[in-house]
Amino acid sequence: MVAHAEIRVVHLSGSKINFREPVITNDSRFLLCASGESVKVYSSSSEECVHDLQGHTDLVSGIVRNPSNHLQVYSCSADGTVRLWDFTDGILIKTFIIGYPIYSIYVSENHGGVVFVVVPMANDKSSELFQLVAVHLPLSGDQEVEARELSAVLCDVSPSGAASFGRKGEYIAAVKGLQLEVFFFKKQKSHRFFLKSGNKKGAKNAFTCVSCHPKEDCIATGHEDGKIRLWRNFNQKKEYTYSTLHWHHGAVNTLQFTPEGTNLLSGGIESVLVQWHYTQENQKDFLPRLGGAITHIAVSPDGSLFCTSHSDNKITIIQSCVKVSAIIQGLVKGEGVRTDLTIDPRSKALVLNGKPGHLQFYSLHRDKLLYNLDIVQQEYIHEEGLDQFEVVKAAFDTRGDWLATVEERTQKGSELEINLKLWVYDEQTQSFMLNTTVIAPHEDQITAMCFSPSPETTMLVTISFDGHFKAWLLADHSDTKEGASWSCDFVGGYHHLKPGCCCFSADGSLLAVGFQEVVTVWSPSWELLTTLSQPPGAIRDLCFGRLSCSKYLLGTSTKNQLCCWNLLTCSLEWSTPVDVSLLQADPLSENMAAFCSQSGCSDLFVFKPGEPRPLYSQKALCTGKVQRAVFAPRDQMLESCEEHAQWLNRSQLYFFTQHMDLMTFSTKTEEDRLLASSKRLMVDDSVAVTPFYLLLGKHRQHQEALTNPMAERIQLPQGSIAIKELLYTPAHVLPSASFLCSMFVRSLLISSSSASEEKEPVEEEMESEEEDSEGEAELRDARQDLGGSAAWGPGEELGAPALTKAQERELRRVKHFDHSWLSSVLEC
């Protein structure tokens, strides 16, 4: 079969891991958390992801341990299913189809065979009211079971995390707004308690979270104003009492009793884990400065481990409230990517602003956050409404020796604070060290900056809304005690226009700065060489062509123009009316990627500036505008011969959609390779997959394999006739040693007949894949016919394929999944 190179848009993981409360397993070795459409199993000691439980087709909205089997967990999802997993092997055991989108899940030991889920009140998804229902899980051998036996427990509950089971599962407490509702299962009756909407001091009394004491009749509730109330005696409607604890100054985000009920843990925006002693309520312990605001707290069943989820997409594992033992950090997306996406030339990591005041280095190949670089270097004050310093720009020079960052703080009624910082890479510490800080480098916001790619000078150009662009040079003061530092070399402007973008040519010999409608081209000696303009519309993006297309300069304007100027003739080569929201040049080839937004969707065109037809185009890439994009160089070059996939050979294109999802393009060949490598990496799942383990584990397996068959095979080589012949034949009649060598070595190898049996299921799977991809190939052929006629320009629309992408993917996943399950059953 001919390998077809189909290009797909893939959702790259790196999704939220702090969406719902994580779960620690009974033996405290694993930590499970919902991450997008999958459940991730992390090792609590090594921080590595051990399994990725895939199967849900929508956002996973809750995970709970199966109270009757400590090796299993339930997960629920907005796709309307509850799934039961074996997390040690990463196997899906059962799927219960509920039929309504589920927002959270609760279980209790005393309610066997029943899970409590939160579903919308009305059947439609848009409904704002939610109810808690009990679902009786049918006992059936089937893999997919429909669970239709629903009984409402509480109506009008909040969709997430605001319910808790009381002592021995006798009651369940749920909070919403200003109301606490306790439902007693024995009496089948619920009590409601209301608080006044606001006290005289403007205190906000609304409930935020609830947790029930596991041993006593006590309910702890958290409130908007930072108070914690402990409710007792609530089985009477009238004579209930509550006591108040107050430490938090912001809302209490989460509350959790330890399994023995001796301590109560609370967390909020202050990012301090507070441990209240249940018996002595005025005593408390603190664990401060954990990172972002605490959103969830989970406690292991034996009480030895706590873990806190933070708003900066992080899970911290804490050993009994004294020591942080591990940190699982996901890609921090925050409110938006303020810095452009950049690639660190050294580590090939994606660099963008992460938690407040930090730059994050995210490895795209390993889907792991490498480290955070503290840019602002200030104590972060967790308080709402405070203006914080934010990293807004970051740029690397071509070799990765220098990093420039811009941080700014806007303040109400006072001027903007901007700092430009330059960081040098330190070989010894393997990280960036602060070299120069420029306070107030410009009078207004810095809109763009770039390093000169020329190898002779180390130069940075910053442009700002104050109408100037500045060139910063590394001045070497080798004769003085202080080392090299940066200083301003040139200040330029053009008719007091505001510059919007800048770009260096690939060799650093030209600098183009877009001043509203005019593009100015400057030489390294700061002479204005020429100006280019294509009114109307201010210049939005500028890009120099590379390699064979280096004579072209591309620019996009706000008035839906994509222009290409020839720098040799200083004239417009071509222009086309498209609304390009983002223009990106591939640093390793001549290719350019242009993201165009059209009627609520984004299209992608990949083209060479010198050629009239695009290399590749994809309509309706995603909904909304593409926010940021970057070309990341590949580790290994792909050997794709398909014409329209060749642009992905050297580098890969990553982009952020409007909803802050990191997406990328992948080809068929690449996916095959990934699949193969993931099979190779199948290791003993009970141990966390660390690089060390991979090394040692393989070695050990190899050794085992060596020792076991040794007994029966040891005499095999000696017995072979070839060896005997070789040894007894006179040397002068033998062929040359080089000729014999390979045969001799082969005769010593262990025959592969015994291993072939094990391989069979794998091959079967491969076949099924091939069928799968054949089906796809047909699909794509059909699309190609359509796409072939799509010329460079808008207007022509692609016909909708027979199956949507999501469906295709789903189909494929189901096939894969079924198969692995079958094979696992076979093995059993």
Add this chain to the structure above:
Amino acid sequence: MASFKSTKIPIYPKLGEKVTPDTLYWKNYKAPVQIKEFGAVTSIDFSSLAPHNYAVTASTRIHIYGPFSTEPVKTFTRFKDTAYSGKFRSDGQLLVAGCEDSMVRLFDVSGKVALRVFKGHTKGVHVTDFTSDCYHILTGSDDYTCRLWDIPNSTELTSYKEHTDYIRCGITSKLNRDIFITGSYDHTLRMFDARVEKSVMTMDHSQPVESVLLYPSEGLLVSAGGRYVKVWDLLKGGQPLVSLKNHHKTVTCLSLSSNGQRLLSASLDRHVKIYNTTNYKVVHNFDYAASILSLALAPDDESIVVGMTNGVLSIKHRKSPEEKREMAGKQRMQPVYRIFVKGRNYVPKKDDFLVSKPVKSHLAKYDKQLKKFNISKALDTALESWRRNRKPEITVAVMKELDRRGTLKNALAGRDEQNLSQLLNFLIGNVVDPRFTPVLVTATEMILDIYQAVVGQSSVVDRQLVRLQELVEREVDYQQDLLEVLGMLDTLFAASLPRKEVPCPGSSRSNGLAEGSLGAPGPQLKAA
């Protein structure tokens, strides 16, 4: 769990000259010794003999000073008129001097009376020198001639009359006994060979030449005249190499530092400039009280002697290494440091088992308070008098941190009269400092907001507020003046830039010129 991040105290750039090895070297001199002479000091010459005495020619006398004496060890007074150019012979035994009365006198250093008197010039003799074989004397005179004399016979050997103006400087080659160079007010430098009738090389300095100097290798010649110092390549037939214009008045004297790496020039503008002889950049600069006429360096740069028009002789001696060591020793004796360092510099040996101890980070007092969110106390600690006076940047940094936390107003509020006047004092002292202005202006506004209700209750505070107001008004006026000057400069620079048409095929607009960086004030920069 991250540790508390202490408040960043910004390091502000040091303005003024950078600390280079050169500045360290040339600053390593003691305070100058000043000796008053009778008239302008026209010439200083060091003896090459061991104690390195030097002859100072001023008015009608020549004084010889010992290396560390402030009184002359010897004086020659037998001149009828102003003496010029007292020079030692290379063996340090003989001294020659010209005179305004056209006679050249030769003295024995130990004697008093002239050994020889050379008569022949018709006007004052400003230039005298011994040739390298020690038997001849070169003289240059205002009668436009330069002559060679034989010492044993006291006869005139040759006379050259090629210059067309006063000869005011000259030098003999130290390698060849026949070669010498003279510089004249006719703007030329001429090189003569005693074996040849005429000059062998002529260089045009285009200014009256005041001083000439040969490099030890004698491949390069340095001449000074007018505001220029020029370097000539003699091996390339007198080709000009560099022209330096670093003085704004006539350069009167040149000298080389003993290793030939640095060139010194002294000028009537009261400056001595030191050049690096590889790139001819000024590496250091000395200022003196009056116009400088003569300059000499002792061997090994042990002392710099400068003679000025007002008759003051200034001698700077190099600091001896013992003194330096003494000062360093004093610092080392401090017990605090010894205790602090005790055991910390122990380097573990190969087999030692290292037990690591968590490093306890020490927080400054104000940081401790900030960590506990005690904002008022943090500001109080930052306002402690020594910190306020010695390191205002710390106080300002704490204020900035409080402002960032949005609690500066709370920290400033609720202060009594004494506290408030302290705060106002600090503001008066620092609010116009450009490094601190942005933060302190915010703080000042807050203080005025908070305490406007109590204005008039305390005379101390009221007086300070009035002072603050005056200060701010003055600063505003000053800034306005500066902006006006900046505007004027911009106009001047714009007018001086050549107008150039920029080709613009793609643009329909008319193109202007690039605005230069000249007028823009440089942003504050600090090295981390």
